[in-house]
Each structure stands twice: as structure tokens, then as C-alpha cells.
Amino acid sequence: MTNGLSQGRYTATAVTLHWLVALGIFGAFSLGLYMHELPLSPTKLKLYSYHKWAGVTIFLFVLIRLAWRATHPPPPLPAAMPAWQRTVAHALHHLLYLLMVAIPITGWLMSSAKGFQTVWFGLVPLPDLLDKNKELGDTLALVHKTLNLTMAALVISHVAAAVKHHVFDRDDVLARMLPFLDNNKVTR
Amino acid sequence: MTRFAAILLAGFMFAGIAGAAELGPIQADKSRLAFVSKQMGVPVEGEFRKFAVQMSFDPAKPEAGKAQIEIDMASIDAGSAEANEEVVGKNWFNVKQFPKASFVSSSVKALGGNKFEVAGKLTIRDKTRDVAAPFTMAQQGANAQFEGTFTIKRADFGIGQGAWADFDTVANEVQIKFKFVAAAKK
Numbered sequence: 001m002t003n004g005l006s007q008g009r010y011t012a013t014a015v016t017l018h019w020l021v022a023l024g025i026f027g028a029f030s031l032g033l034y035m036h037e038l039p040l041s042p043t044k045l046k047l048y049s050y051h052k053w054a055g056v057t058i059f060l061f062v063l064i065r066l067a068w069r070a071t072h073p074p075p076p077l078p079a080a081m082p083a084w085q086r087t088v089a090h091a092l093h094h095l096l097y098l099l100m101v102a103i104p105i106t107g108w109l110m111s112s113a114k115g116f117q118t119v120w121f122g123l124v125p126l127p128d129l130l131d132k133n134k135e136l137g138d139t140l141a142l143v144h145k146t147l148n149l150t151m152a153a154l155v156i157s158h159v160a161a162a163v164k165h166h167v168f169d170r171d172d173v174l175a176r177m178l179p180f181l182d183n184n185k186v187t188r
Numbered sequence: 189m190t191r192f193a194a195i196l197l198a199g200f201m202f203a204g205i206a207g208a209a210e211l212g213p214i215q216a217d218k219s220r221l222a223f224v225s226k227q228m229g230v231p232v233e234g235e236f237r238k239f240a241v242q243m244s245f246d247p248a249k250p251e252a253g254k255a256q257i258e259i260d261m262a263s264i265d266a267g268s269a270e271a272n273e274e275v276v277g278k279n280w281f282n283v284k285q286f287p288k289a290s291f292v293s294s295s296v297k298a299l300g301g302n303k304f305e306v307a308g309k310l311t312i313r314d315k316t317r318d319v320a321a322p323f324t325m326a327q328q329g330a331n332a333q334f335e336g337t338f339t340i341k342r343a344d345f346g347i348g349q350g351a352w353a354d355f356d357t358v359a360n361e362v363q364i365k366f367k368f369v370a371a372a373k374k
Contacts, residue, residue: 040270042357049228115232115267122229 008075009176017065018177021100024058025155029148049122052111056120059104066097078171089161092154099151106144113137211332211370214241218331218369221259225342226359234271238263241368245296245332247325250304253296259289279349286313302326306336312345321364328369335367 010018028051035047077086111118112128114137119125130136165173222235238260245253261283266275276283293308299322307320323336341360342348348358 040274042351042354045227045357049230116227117230119228119230125230 009172010074011068011072012179013068014065014072014074015177015179017061017068019179021058021061021065024054024061025100025151028054028058029152032148048116049119052107052118053121055104055107056118056126059101062097062100062104066101069097075176078165078169078173080169080171092158092161096151096154096158099147099154103144103147103151106140106147110137110140110144113140211243211245211372214243214368214370215331218333218367220365220367221257222365224363224365226361228357232267234264234266236260236263237265241370243334243368243370245325245334247298247302247304250296250298253293253304253306255291255293255296255306255308257291259291261287261289279352280347282313289313291319310340310345312347315345317344321366323366331369331371333367333369337363337365339363 009015031047031051031054035044035051038044038047077089081089108118108126109130112130113133115132117125117128162174162177165171166175219241220235221239222233224231224233226232236259240258242256243254245255261281262276264272264275264281264283266272275281281289289310289312291308291310293306295308296304296306299305302324303322304325305320305322307318309316310319311317317340319338319340321336321338323334326333326335339361342358342362343353343355343360347362352358
């Protein structure tokens with residue numbers, strides 16, 4: 001337990017939720033980028049619906065994740081980490097959580113403002129919190145897009161930091177979030 | 189005296205029938221012709237902004253009622269800018285070739301209370317179909333308000349062809365909602 005290893009890893013639930021949400025966000029983000037340039041077609045209407053269904057589903061997983069996070073503190077960061085890096089790491093994680101909540105909510109509001117209600121899997125209608133309003137819809141679309149691009153930049157930093165911990169710091173910050181990887185084997 | 193009463197009564201009756209039966213032009217700002225389609229299970233509302241209605245209706249003699257509606261298809265608002273561009277095209281309403289849609293009533297019957305049903309021929313594009321629409325009539329001051337909802341199948345009229353022909357994205361059933369407000373002629 002030398003060379004800067006932290007104690008313990010994330011719970012299996014936290015690891016599973018992290019990767020489910022990560023995969024969901026990657027999928028919904030890519031779909032969002034692709035679909036909004038398409039000309040109107042049945043395919044476009046389908047993709048928009050799938051994107052919204054995915055957004056609602058991810059949002060629910062994020063809520064479960066937040067509840068889990070609140071009741072299961074993550075393992076501490078490696079003792080060798082400088083204070084400024086800890087501050088940045090915490091700030092980045094909090095921002096990511098904030099965006100995980102804000103992005104689906106802006107998508108939902110934008111759907112209402114544009115006059116297309118969100119009906120989860122075509123079965124569960126979400127209430128329209130806003131009336132149809134073209135200007136507001138366009139503004140929310142811009143907000144949704146900006147938050148997404150911000151998140152993309154933060155995710156790239158997040159991944160870069162994890163790789164940096166693994167390759168340069170040689171600690172277990174990445175390994176403890178990877179499934180199927182035994183903590184004890186990371187002893188380079 | 190008896191004769192005077194009879195004349196008076198006849199006068200009232202005539203005024204009553206004429207007042208209720210003859211309706212002025214509908215008031216565009218209070219009237220509405222809307223439709224709700226289901227896209228991927230999501231109800232989406234649209235409307236026609238320009239339409240002309242000619243009606244005569246007396247709730248005491250509903251079977252004599254008549255209605256003729258002409259809809260300016262280019263006035264469609266399908267709910268979004270890109271939908272508006274799409275629906276005037278060949279696959280949907282083909283507005284260039286079929287600028288008007290129309291409804292001509294053939295019969296009206298009472299359903300009890302202030303409820304009635306009008307049957308008639310609805311023509312959209314080059315297709316004419318028999319439709320029936322229940323409606324209510326309400327007196328609002330000097331105005332009469334007619335309001336009703338009925339459902340048509342878009343495939344019956346060839347609305348939504350090509351890639352849109354199957355119903356898994358846009359459902360076949362389309363709800364039509366109308367509200368016509370007309371001044372009773374004095």
C-alpha cells in the first residue's frame with residue numbers, strides 16, 4: 001500500500017451506474033449531433049423520440065446515481081495528490097453531476113416550448129412545464145446545445161485526467177472505476 | 189284580442205326561427221379549426237388559419253340545418269416550421285394541386301340536450317368521404333358557438349404518402365377539432 005494507492009474502490013453499484021450513464025450519455029449525445037441536421041422524415045421523428053426516451057432514462061439513472069453517491073462516499077483520492085488537483089477534481093465532478101441533471105431538464109423544457117411533448121417510450125407522457133413558445137424553444141435549444149458542448153469538453157478533461165493518473169501518476173484512480181479489474185493487481 | 193295574440197305569437201315564432209336559423213358570417217378571431225395528429229405516440233396540434241363557413245341552424249329544427257366549409261389549405265400550421273414546409277408538399281396535402289378542402293353537410297340530427305350530429309361529405313385532395321361529427325351548440329350573448337371533435341383516417345384521403353404511408357411514425361387517426369362562433373342575424 002505504498003506508491004500513492006488510495007484505499008478501497010468504488011462499490012460495484014457505483015461502477016455500474018457510472019458506466020451505464022457514461023454509455024447512455026455518449027449514445028444520446030452522438031444521436032443528438034446526428035439527428036438535428038436531418039431533413040424531416042419518419043426516420044428523423046423516430047430518432048428524436050429515441051433521443052428523448054434515452055434522455056429520460058439517463059436522467060432516472062442519474063437520480064439513482066446521485067442518491068447512491070450521497071449515501072456511499074467515494075474512496076478518498078490518493079494521498080500524494082496535490083491540493084490544487086483535488087480542488088480541480090472535485091469541481092469537475094460536481095460540474096459533471098450538475099450537467100447530468102441540467103441537460104435532460106433543458107431538453108424536456110425545450111420539447112415543451114417547441115410544442116412536442118415528451119412521451120417516454122411512447123407510453124408515459126411527461127407534463128409540459130412550458131407552453132408552446134417559439135422564441136423560448138429556440139433559446140432552450142441553444143442552452144441545451146451549449147451545455148452539451150460544455151459537458152463534452154469536461155468529459156474529455158475527465159478522461160484525460162484518468163489516463164494521466166494511470167499512466168503518469170501510476171495510481172489506482174482509473175483502475176478503481178474499471179469493472180473486472182482487481183485493485184491488488186495495479187501495483188506497478 | 190285573440191287575433192292580435194295569434195299575430196303576435198306568429199311574429200315571435202317567425203322572429204325566433206329566423207333569429208336562430210340565420211347566422212351571420214363566422215367570427216374568425218373566435219373560431220378555430222384545429223387537428224391533432226399522433227407522432228411516435230406524441231399528440232401534436234396544428235390548425236388551419238383561413239377557412240370560410242356558411243351555416244344556418246335552428247336548434248328547434250336541427251334537421252333543417254346546413255353547413256358548408258371551405259378550407260384554405262395553404263393556411264396550415266402543422267406545429268413547426270419544418271412540418272409546415274413538408275405538409276404542403278405532394279406527399280401530404282399537395283396544396284398546389286388541391287388548394288381547397290371542403291365539407292358539405294347532408295344531414296343534421298339531434299342527440300339530446302344541446303348535442304347534435306352533422307353528417308356530410310369531406311373532400312381533401314381528390315378524395316371525398318362521408319364523415320359524421322358530433323357537436324354542441326351554446327348561446328353566448330348574441331353569438332352562437334358550435335364546437336365539436338371527430339376523427340378521420342388520413343389514409344382515407346391519401347394524406348401522408350411515400351415514406352409517411354405507414355402508421356408507425358404518424359398515426360392514421362387524426363382528430364379534428366372545430367369551434368365556430370357566429371352572430372345570430374337580427
